[in-house]
Amino acid sequence: MATPLEFNIDVALYGLLVLGLFGFLWLYYDRRDRAFYDTERRKITFHCIRCDHLYTEKVGTEIAPCPKCAHPNTRLKF
Ligand SMILES: [Zn+2]
Structure with missing residues (x-):
């Protein structure tokens, strides 16, 4: 005990x-x-003007193709 x-x-x-x-x-x-x-x-948001898809890429990317429709989009300006 x-x-x-x-x-x-x-x-x-x-x-x-x-x-x-x-x-x-x-x-x-x-x-x-x-x-x-x-x-x-450190990521920036892109908005696809063709299919309305929102996605992110690392900072420094000015143009990124949409992962859905491959349309090249320029970065969003806030
Ligand atoms: Zn798209």
Whole structure:
């Protein structure tokens, strides 16, 4: 049988472990989300004037063909 002291240490260690795990997961997803939004921000939106399709290309692309109908579109100006 565990004495109350050992029980408390076990609970404290378990709590720290869970906290550490959540902290790690939070950091991991936070960094992953930031990387995801960074790549999203580096993309620009194109709108196909022929078939009304919206698509994105990486920044620096001035003319991109539509993935649906291959019509070359110039970038949207905001
Ligand atoms: Zn199109």
